[in-house]
Amino acid sequence: MLARTALAAITRRPAAFLRSSWPWRSLAYLLCSAVHAVAACVTIYAAYAYGVGLATAGAVLAVAVLTLPAAAFERWRLRLVDRAPAGDPHVKPPRPGVRAWLATRLREQATWRELGFTVVAVSVLWLMDLGMVSSALWLPLLLMSGPFQPSMTPVDGLPLFAAGLLLIPLFAYLVAAWAGCRALITRAVLAPGDAEIIRSRARLVDAFEAERRRIERDLHDGAQQRLVSLSMKLGLARLDLPPGSPAEAQLAEAHEEAKRALAELRELIRGVHPQVLTDRGLGAAVHDVAGRSPVPVDVDVSLPGRLPAPIEVTAYYVVSEAMANIAKHSRARRGFVYGRLHDGALVLEVGDDGVGGADPAAGSGLSGLADRVAVTDGVLTLSSPPGGPTSLRVEIPCPRSE
Amino acid sequence: MPPLRIALAEDGVLLREGLAGLLDRFGHEVVASVGDGESLVAAVAEHTPDIVVADVRMPPAFTDEGLRAALTLRAAHPGLAVLVLSQYVEQTYAAELLDSDGGAGIGYLLKDRIGDVREFVDAVERVAEGHTVVDPEVVRQLLSRRRGPLSRLTPREREVLGLVAEGRSNAAIARLLVVTEAAVAKHIASILTKLDLPPAGDDHRRVLAVLTFLRG
Incomplete structure (x- = not known):
C-alpha cells in the first residue's frame, strides 16, 4: 500500500522508504522555504538601505497583499509530502465584484488563520526548514568532502567519504520527519478539513434527531390515539354485557390486549424520543x-x-x-x-x-x-x-x- | 352524585368525541369541548365548569400546552378541579400539578386509564369533589425512588401506601385488596406511624401528606 504522507512513509521498511521518492519529496518540500528566506532577507536588506520604518511598512503591506497567495502556495507544496488534497477553506463571495470578495475574505476565520501562518512562516518557519536541511546535511557532506581536502590524501579520505555516505540515509529520516510534522501543522491551520467532517456528522445526527421527533409525533397522533379510543370503546361495550357471560369474557380479553398494546407502544415512543x-x-x-x-x-x-x-x-x-x-x-x-x-x-x-x-x-x-x-x-x-x-x-x- | 359540568380539551377529534360520549353516558354534561389550550381558557371563563379534563399535549407546539393551560386556570380560578391526561407519566408534570394550589382537586392520569371506563369516570368525580388522584405509574416511580423509612414497611403496607397515594378511599382499598375496611384502617395507622406522618382525619389530607412524603 502506498503511504499517504511522509510521516507514514517513515514507518515503512527502511529499504522501501529510502528507495521511495519520499526523502526527495521531503527535501524539496523544505527547500521551498527558500522563497520565504528571500522575502525575509529582502526585508532585512531594505531595513538597512531605507530605514527600519519604511522596511516594516513595506513588509506589513507585502504580508497583507500576499497572505492569500502565500497560503495557496503552502497548500500547493503540501502535495509534495501529503497525497491527500488540501482543500481551499475559503467560501465563494455571494456576489461578483471586488467589494463583496473583500468583505467575504475579511469576515472569514480562514483568512486570519492564513495571515497568522504567513507571518510565522516568513519570520520563523523558513529558518527551521532550511536549518533542519542544513543541519541534517552538514555532517555527511563534510565527511564526504574528505578525499577532496588539500590536506588529505585520497586514501585517508575514502573511509570518511564512506562514513558520510552511510550517514545520508539516517539524515533522510530526519528531513522526512520534520517535513511530515510541518505538513501536519500546515494542514491543521490552512486546510482544517477534519473539522468539516465532524460538522457534517453533527448535521447527520441532527437530521436523525429531527426524524425521530417526527416519528414520535406520528405515533402519538395516530396509533396511540386510536388505541386509546379502541380501549375506551371496548370498555364501554363491556358495560353493556352481562358480567360473566362468554361474550363479556372474550371482550375482556380483547380489552386487556388493547391495553397491553398501548403500554408497549408507550415504551416504544419513549425510546424514540422522550x-x-x-x-x-x-x-x-x-x-x-x-x-x-x-x-x-x-x-x-x-x-x-x-x-x-x-x-x-x-x-x-x-x-x-x-x-x-x-x-x-x-x-x-x-x-x-x-x-x-x-x-x-x-x-x-x-x-x-x-x-x-x-x-x-x-x-x-x-x-x-x-x-x-x-x-x-x-x-x-x-x-x-x-x-x-x-x-x-x-x-x-x-x-x-x- | 349530581351531574358534573365538564370542559374537555383534547386535540384528537376521535378521542374527544369518544370522551364526550363516555362522560355523557355516565350522566355528566360536557359544556365545552375544545382542541387547544387557549380555547380551553376561554371556554372556562365562559362556562365556569365544575371540572376541566385536559390532554397535556395540544396544538400549536404539541409540547405541554394542556398542562400550562391547567396551571393558568388553577391560578385564575382557585378551587377549579383539573384532571390532566397524558400519554406518558412524567414525575415532573405530576409535581408541577400537585404544587398548584395545594394539590386539592388535582388529577394526573395516563390516557390508558380511559379504557377502564368506570374507574376513569370515578376518578373524574373524585377530582371534582376536591380529591387528589395520581396515576399508579407515578406512585410506582415515587415508591421505587424513596428509601429509608419505606424499608420498614411490610409488602402489604407498601401496597396499601401505593393505593393511598393514588388517592383511593379506605373503602376502595378494601375492595381492591379484598379485605375489610377495618383491616385497611389498621394498615394505614401502622404506615403513618412508621413514616412519622401525623394521623389525618380525612382521606384528602392523608393523600397529600403521603405524596409530599414520597416526593421529599
Whole structure:
C-alpha cells in the first residue's frame, strides 16, 4: 500500500522508504522555504538601505497583499509530502465584484488563520526548514568532502567519504520527519478539513434527531390515539354485557390486549424520543429516567436553564444508556447521576457500586455513546475496574443558552 | 352524585368525541369541548365548569400546552378541579400539578386509564369533589425512588401506601385488596406511624401528606 504522507512513509521498511521518492519529496518540500528566506532577507536588506520604518511598512503591506497567495502556495507544496488534497477553506463571495470578495475574505476565520501562518512562516518557519536541511546535511557532506581536502590524501579520505555516505540515509529520516510534522501543522491551520467532517456528522445526527421527533409525533397522533379510543370503546361495550357471560369474557380479553398494546407502544415512543426532554429539559428528563430504573439512583443534577438541544439529547442518551447498563450488567445496589455546568462544559457522571468490568470494546452501547459524544466535541471516559465501582464521565463543551 | 359540568380539551377529534360520549353516558354534561389550550381558557371563563379534563399535549407546539393551560386556570380560578391526561407519566408534570394550589382537586392520569371506563369516570368525580388522584405509574416511580423509612414497611403496607397515594378511599382499598375496611384502617395507622406522618382525619389530607412524603 502506498503511504499517504511522509510521516507514514517513515514507518515503512527502511529499504522501501529510502528507495521511495519520499526523502526527495521531503527535501524539496523544505527547500521551498527558500522563497520565504528571500522575502525575509529582502526585508532585512531594505531595513538597512531605507530605514527600519519604511522596511516594516513595506513588509506589513507585502504580508497583507500576499497572505492569500502565500497560503495557496503552502497548500500547493503540501502535495509534495501529503497525497491527500488540501482543500481551499475559503467560501465563494455571494456576489461578483471586488467589494463583496473583500468583505467575504475579511469576515472569514480562514483568512486570519492564513495571515497568522504567513507571518510565522516568513519570520520563523523558513529558518527551521532550511536549518533542519542544513543541519541534517552538514555532517555527511563534510565527511564526504574528505578525499577532496588539500590536506588529505585520497586514501585517508575514502573511509570518511564512506562514513558520510552511510550517514545520508539516517539524515533522510530526519528531513522526512520534520517535513511530515510541518505538513501536519500546515494542514491543521490552512486546510482544517477534519473539522468539516465532524460538522457534517453533527448535521447527520441532527437530521436523525429531527426524524425521530417526527416519528414520535406520528405515533402519538395516530396509533396511540386510536388505541386509546379502541380501549375506551371496548370498555364501554363491556358495560353493556352481562358480567360473566362468554361474550363479556372474550371482550375482556380483547380489552386487556388493547391495553397491553398501548403500554408497549408507550415504551416504544419513549425510546424514540422522550417528550419530557423537549418540554422540561435535561434535569427533568434525567429525574424521570432515574425514577424508572429498577436500581435506586441518586440524582444530583443542577443546571441553569436549558442547554442547546443537541447537547441535551446527547447527554440524555448517555444517561439512559448508562442506566440501562447499570440495570442489566452491574448488579449494583445503588447508582448515582451527577450533572453540572462547569467552566463552559456540561459535566455528567453516572456511576454505581456494582461489579465493574464494563468493556467498551465488547460491543456494548458504550462505543456508540462515545461516537455520539465526539460529534458534540465532547469526551467520554469510563472507569470500571473488575470488582467495581463503575463510573462514566462525559464532558461536553457547552455555550450557555436559555 | 349530581351531574358534573365538564370542559374537555383534547386535540384528537376521535378521542374527544369518544370522551364526550363516555362522560355523557355516565350522566355528566360536557359544556365545552375544545382542541387547544387557549380555547380551553376561554371556554372556562365562559362556562365556569365544575371540572376541566385536559390532554397535556395540544396544538400549536404539541409540547405541554394542556398542562400550562391547567396551571393558568388553577391560578385564575382557585378551587377549579383539573384532571390532566397524558400519554406518558412524567414525575415532573405530576409535581408541577400537585404544587398548584395545594394539590386539592388535582388529577394526573395516563390516557390508558380511559379504557377502564368506570374507574376513569370515578376518578373524574373524585377530582371534582376536591380529591387528589395520581396515576399508579407515578406512585410506582415515587415508591421505587424513596428509601429509608419505606424499608420498614411490610409488602402489604407498601401496597396499601401505593393505593393511598393514588388517592383511593379506605373503602376502595378494601375492595381492591379484598379485605375489610377495618383491616385497611389498621394498615394505614401502622404506615403513618412508621413514616412519622401525623394521623389525618380525612382521606384528602392523608393523600397529600403521603405524596409530599414520597416526593421529599
